[in-house]
Amino acid sequence: xxxxxxxxxxxxxxxxxxxxxxxxxxxxxIEQRLGFPLRLIRIADLDTQTDRGVDLDxxxxxxxxxxxxxxxxxxxxIELIGGYDIARRFTLQAIExxxxxxxxxxxxLALHGEEIFSAAERNGVDVAFEAAVGGGIPVLRxxxxxxxxxxxxxxxxxxxxxxxxxxxxxxxTGEPFDVVLKRAQDLGYAEADPTFDVEGIDAAHKLAxxxxxxxxxxxDFKRIPTEGIRGLEPLDxxxxxxxGYRIKLLAIAKSRGEGQPIEARVHPTLIPKASMLxxxxxxxxxxxxxxxAVGPTLYYGAGAGELPTASAVVSDLMEIAREIHRDxxxxxxxxxxxxxxxxxxxLAPLGDRHGRCYLRFTAVDRPGVLSHxxxxxxxxxxxxxxxxxxxxxxAGESVPVLVFTHPAEEAAVRRALxxxxxxxxxxxxxxxxxxxxxx
Amino acid sequence: xxxxxxxxxxxxxxxxxxxxxxxxxxxxxIEQRLGFPLRLIRIADLDTQTDRGVDLDxxxxxxxxxxxxxxxxxxxxIELIGGYDIARRFTLQAIExxxxxxxxxxxxLALHGEEIFSAAERNGVDVAFEAAVGGGIPVLRxxxxxxxxxxxxxxxxxxxxxxxxxxxxxxxTGEPFDVVLKRAQDLGYAEADPTFDVEGIDAAHKLAxxxxxxxxxxxDFKRIPTEGIRGLEPLDxxxxxxxGYRIKLLAIAKSRGEGQPIEARVHPTLIPKASMLxxxxxxxxxxxxxxxAVGPTLYYGAGAGELPTASAVVSDLMEIAREIHRDxxxxxxxxxxxxxxxxxxxLAPLGDRHGRCYLRFTAVDRPGVLSHxxxxxxxxxxxxxxxxxxxxxxAGESVPVLVFTHPAEEAAVRRALxxxxxxxxxxxxxxxxxxxxxx
Numbered sequence: 066x067x068x069x070x071x072x073x074x075x076x077x078x079x080x081x082x083x084x085x086x087x088x089x090x091x092x093x094x095i096e097q098r099l100g101f102p103l104r105l106i107r108i109a110d111l112d113t114q115t116d117r118g119v120d121l122d123x124x125x126x127x128x129x130x131x132x133x134x135x136x137x138x139x140x141x142x143i144e145l146i147g148g149y150d151i152a153r154r155f156t157l158q159a160i161e162x163x164x165x166x167x168x169x170x171x172x173x174l175a176l177h178g179e180e181i182f183s184a185a186e187r188n189g190v191d192v193a194f195e196a197a198v199g200g201g202i203p204v205l206r207x208x209x210x211x212x213x214x215x216x217x218x219x220x221x222x223x224x225x226x227x228x229x230x231x232x233x234x235x236x237x238t239g240e241p242f243d244v245v246l247k248r249a250q251d252l253g254y255a256e257a258d259p260t261f262d263v264e265g266i267d268a269a270h271k272l273a274x275x276x277x278x279x280x281x282x283x284x285d286f287k288r289i290p291t292e293g294i295r296g297l298e299p300l301d302x303x304x305x306x307x308x309g310y311r312i313k314l315l316a317i318a319k320s321r322g323e324g325q326p327i328e329a330r331v332h333p334t335l336i337p338k339a340s341m342l343x344x345x346x347x348x349x350x351x352x353x354x355x356x357x358a359v360g361p362t363l364y365y366g367a368g369a370g371e372l373p374t375a376s377a378v379v380s381d382l383m384e385i386a387r388e389i390h391r392d393x394x395x396x397x398x399x400x401x402x403x404x405x406x407x408x409x410x411x412l413a414p415l416g417d418r419h420g421r422c423y424l425r426f427t428a429v430d431r432p433g434v435l436s437h438x439x440x441x442x443x444x445x446x447x448x449x450x451x452x453x454x455x456x457x458x459x460a461g462e463s464v465p466v467l468v469f470t471h472p473a474e475e476a477a478v479r480r481a482l483x484x485x486x487x488x489x490x491x492x493x494x495x496x497x498x499x500x501x502x503x504x
Numbered sequence: 505x506x507x508x509x510x511x512x513x514x515x516x517x518x519x520x521x522x523x524x525x526x527x528x529x530x531x532x533x534i535e536q537r538l539g540f541p542l543r544l545i546r547i548a549d550l551d552t553q554t555d556r557g558v559d560l561d562x563x564x565x566x567x568x569x570x571x572x573x574x575x576x577x578x579x580x581x582i583e584l585i586g587g588y589d590i591a592r593r594f595t596l597q598a599i600e601x602x603x604x605x606x607x608x609x610x611x612x613l614a615l616h617g618e619e620i621f622s623a624a625e626r627n628g629v630d631v632a633f634e635a636a637v638g639g640g641i642p643v644l645r646x647x648x649x650x651x652x653x654x655x656x657x658x659x660x661x662x663x664x665x666x667x668x669x670x671x672x673x674x675x676x677t678g679e680p681f682d683v684v685l686k687r688a689q690d691l692g693y694a695e696a697d698p699t700f701d702v703e704g705i706d707a708a709h710k711l712a713x714x715x716x717x718x719x720x721x722x723x724d725f726k727r728i729p730t731e732g733i734r735g736l737e738p739l740d741x742x743x744x745x746x747x748g749y750r751i752k753l754l755a756i757a758k759s760r761g762e763g764q765p766i767e768a769r770v771h772p773t774l775i776p777k778a779s780m781l782x783x784x785x786x787x788x789x790x791x792x793x794x795x796x797a798v799g800p801t802l803y804y805g806a807g808a809g810e811l812p813t814a815s816a817v818v819s820d821l822m823e824i825a826r827e828i829h830r831d832x833x834x835x836x837x838x839x840x841x842x843x844x845x846x847x848x849x850x851l852a853p854l855g856d857r858h859g860r861c862y863l864r865f866t867a868v869d870r871p872g873v874l875s876h877x878x879x880x881x882x883x884x885x886x887x888x889x890x891x892x893x894x895x896x897x898x899a900g901e902s903v904p905v906l907v908f909t910h911p912a913e914e915a916a917v918r919r920a921l922x923x924x925x926x927x928x929x930x931x932x933x934x935x936x937x938x939x940x941x942x943x
Contacts, residue, residue: 083797087653087654087797090796091653091654091655091796091797094655094720095652095653097720097841097842098652098837098840098841100842195650201795201797201798201799201801202650202798202801203645203646203649203650203651203801206642206645206646206649206650207642207645207646207650207803210642210645210819210822210823211634211641211642211645211646211816211819212642212815212819213534213537213818213819213822213823214526214530214534214814214815214816214817214818214819214821214822215526215530215815216530216533281536339783339785341780341783341784341804344778344780344783345780346778356640356815357529357530357811358522358526358530358640358811358812358814358815358818359640359641359805359806359811359812359815359816360640360805360806360809360811360812361804361805361806362640362641362642362803362804362805362806363790363802363803363804363805364646364801364802364803364804365780365800365801365802365803365804366798366799366800366801366802367798367799367800367801370799372796372797372798372799373797373798373799375653375797376651376653376654376795376797376798377650377653377798378653379652379653379797380649380650380651380652380653382653383649383652383653384649384652387835387836388832388835391830391831391832391835392830392831392832393827393830393831393832393835396826396827396830396832396835397826398537401537402536402537403536403539
C-alpha cells in the first residue's frame with residue numbers, strides 16, 4: 066500500500082515549475098497525508114535548456130511527450146502546455162493510454178470538454194481541473210462534494226485577476242482604462258495581448274465549467290453573453306461609489322427553477338459595497354455559491370500565479386493518487402453529474418433579465434434633453450430611481466447624464482436606449498451596467 | 505452498483521429534522537449525482553410524538569437507538585443527539601458495529617476525538633464531521649483535500665455565529681453588551697445559557713479540530729487560551745472604527761515553522777476593515793486559511809441553522825456512500841493525517857505573542873496619570889503608537905485612556921498592565937484587545 070504513484074508533467078512553464086517546486090519542497094508532508102509518496106518522475110518540454118530554478122534531480126526531462134504519456138511508470142499526466150490543439154491531442158492520447166489527467170486549461174475544457182470527459186468516462190480515468198477555475202481556491206471541490214446535498218441556485222464569481230486588478234486600480238486612482246491597463250502590463254498583471262482577460266472571454270470559459278457543474282447542463286461557452294471592461298470610465302466608479310456600489314466583472318449563472326432556462330452571463334456589475342464579493346481587491350478571485358439548503362457561501366483566494374495554481378494541481382494529483390491506491394478511480398464525476406447525464410438546456414436570453422441598471426447617457430447640454438431621455442425610459446415602463454448630471458458643459462458641449470433605474474426587463478431598457486441613442490442631441494452610445502443587489 | 509445506501513439518524517431535533525428535509529426534497533438530485541439512492545430508513549429519538557413538519561413516510565421511527573445502530577440495513581449512523589455522554593456512547597457503539605458515523609458535534613470531538621478517531625481507524629470506518637466547524641461551509645474538506653498540497657501556515661476564523669451577531673449589533677447600535685445579548689436571546693440568536701458561545705468555548709472546540717487538521721498535531725482544547733466577548737464596551741468599537749478596525753471574536757492557529765510551538769488562541773481581535781474577515785457580519789461564519797503555496801484563502805457561509813448544517817451532514821453522507829459503493833472507505837483520514845500519525849506538540853504560551861495591542865485603561869482624570877501609564881509601558885519596552893482620551897470627567901471621576909501599541913511581546917505588555925493596575929488612580933482592570941494586522 067505504500068508504493069509511490071508516478072507523475073509525468075507536460076509543459077515546464079510558470080505553472081509547471083510551480084508544480085515541481087511544491088512536489089519537491091512539500092514531499093514529506095504530502096507523503097504523511099497520503100501514506101505513500103507522490104513522485105514526479107518525468108517532464109517533457111520543448112525547451113530543455115532554460116534553468117527554471119527548481120531541483121529536477123532524478124527526474125527524466127526531455128522533449129518526448131509521447132514517450133512520457135506511454136511510460137508505464139507514469140500513472141497521472143499533468144497537462145500544462147496551454148492552448149487548444151496540442152493540449153487537446155496530448156490530453157486525449159493520455160486518456161486513451163489509460164492515464165489520469167490533471168489540467169489547468171480552462172480554454173481547452175470550455176471548447177473540447179465534451180470530447181475529453183466522454184473519453185475519460187469510456188476509459189475509466191479521472192480528469193481533474195481544480196486549477197482551471199479560481200486558481201488555488203478549492204471551489205470546484207466545494208461545488209462537487211462540499212455542497213453536493215444542495216440544489217444550486219446561483220454562482221457568481223470574480224474569476225479573472227487581471228480585470229479585477231484593473232478595476233480596483235481605476236477605482237482607487239480615478240485614472241482611465243488605458244492608463245491602468247498599460248501599468249498592469251508593465252507590472253506583469255496583464256499580458257501583452259490582454260484580449261482574453263479584458264473582454265471577459267477567460268471568465269466565460271470558467272463560467273461554462275461552473276454552470277455545467279452547478280446545474281448538470283451542457284453549456285457552450287460561446288453562447289454565454291459576454292461583455293468586458295473596456296468602455297468603463299472613471300465617472301462610472303465615482304457614481305457607483307456615491308450610491309454605495311463597487312464595479313466588478315462578474316460571471317453569473319442562475320437557476321430560475323426546475324424546467325426554466327438558466328441565466329449565464331459575464332459583464333461589469335454594480336454590487337453593494339457591503340457584499341463579500343465587493344471586497345475582493347486586486348488580482349484576487351472569489352466565487353459566491355448559493356444552495357437551497359446551505360444558503361449563501363463564498364470562496365476566496367489567488368486566482369492565478371505560479372504557486373497558487375500549483376497548489377490546486379498538486380491537490381488534484383493527491384486526490385487521484387488516493388483513488389489509484391484504493392482502486393476507486395472515477396469516484397466522483399468530474400462535472401459533478403455523470404457525463405452522460407448532462408442535459409442540453411436553454412440559456413435565458415439577456416433581454417429576459419429583470420433587474421436594476423445604471424445608464425450613462427452622453428448628450429449635448431441643452432434644455433429638453435433630460436426630458437427626452439426620461440420620456441423614452443418612461444414609455445418603455447422603465448422606472449427611474451435617480452438622475453445625476455455631474456457636470457455642466459459649455460453651450461453645445463456633450464455631458465454625461467447618469468440614471469439608476471428601478472428593476473426592469475432588460476429588453477425594455479434596450480428598446481428605450483435604441484430610441485435615445487437615435488436622438489440628435491445624444492452624441493455617444495449609452496453605456497448600460499447591470500446592478501445586482503442580491504449579493 | 506445502483507443499490508441504495510441505508511442511513512440511520514439518532515436525534516430528530518432541529519438539525520436532524522433539517523437532514524430529513526434535505527434528503528427528502530433533494531432525493532432525485534442526490535441520486536443523479538451519486539448514481540444510486542441514499543435512503544434514510546430509520547430514526548431514533550426519545551420524543552416520537554412531536555410533529556416536526558417533515559414527511560417521515562416509510563421511515564422506521566422509534567426510540568430504539570441500539571436497534572438502529574445494530575440494524576444491518578443501516579450503513580451510516582448520523583449522531584445528532586448533542587452533548588457528551590450519550591453521544592459518545594452511541595458513536596462508539598456504532599463504530600464498533602462497523603457503521604460509518606456522521607456527526608455535527610464539535611464538543612464531542614474536542615473532548616473525545618482521540619478515542620473516537622482511534623476506534624474508527626481500528627474498525628475501518630469513516631467519521632465525518634464537516635458540520636462541526638463552520639456549519640454549512642465546506643471548510644474541513646478544503647483543508648483536508650483542496651489544500652492538501654500545502655504546508656498550512658495559519659487558520660483564522662469567525663467560528664461562532666452568536667458572538668458575531670452580538671459584536672455586529674454592538675458596533676452598529678452603540679448599545680452595551682447586556683442589552684444586545686438580551687435581544688439576541690429574544691430573537692433566538694443566542695441561547696438562554698449563552699456561556700459556551702459568549703465565553704469562546706464553542707469557538708475553542710472548533711479551533712482544536714482545525715488546528716489538528718492543519719498541523720497534524722494533537723490539541724487538547726482545554727489548553728487553548730480562550731477569552732470571550734464579555735467586557736467589550738461600545739467605546740472599544742468606536743475607537744476601533746476611528747483607527748480603521750473592526751472587532752471580531754477570532755479563533756487563531758498559527759505555525760511558527762517546523763519544530764516550533766504552535767500558536768492557538770480564541771479572543772476578541774481588532775482586524776483591518778479592508779480584510780475579508782472584517783466584512784463577515786451578523787450570524788455568518790468564515791475561516792481564513794493560509795498555505796505556503798496557495799497564499800491566503802477564505803471560506804464564508806452560515807455557521808449554524810437547520811438547513812445549512814443539514815447541507816454539511818448530507819454532503820458527508822454522500823461522500824461516505826460513494827466510498828461504500830467503491831469499497832474505498834477510509835480514503836482520507838478524518839483529521840487529514842493518519843490518526844496514529846498525529847504528533848503531540850507544544851502550544852506557545854500566550855506571553856510569547858508578538859503583536860500590536862489596543863489597551864483601555866480606566867483612571868481618575870488627574871494630571872500625571874497619563875505619564876504613569878505611558879511610563880509603565882515604556883519601562884517594559886512597549887512602544888506607543890497613539891493615545892486617546894475620548895472624554896473628560898469631573899474632578900476625581902474615572903475616564904478611559906485608550907492606547908494603541910506598536911508590536912510588542914505580550915508578556916512585556918502584561919507586566920506593564922500589572923504595574924499600572926496597581927496604581928491608586930487606576931480604578932478598573934485594564935482591558936487588552938489584540939490587533940491582527942496580517943489579515
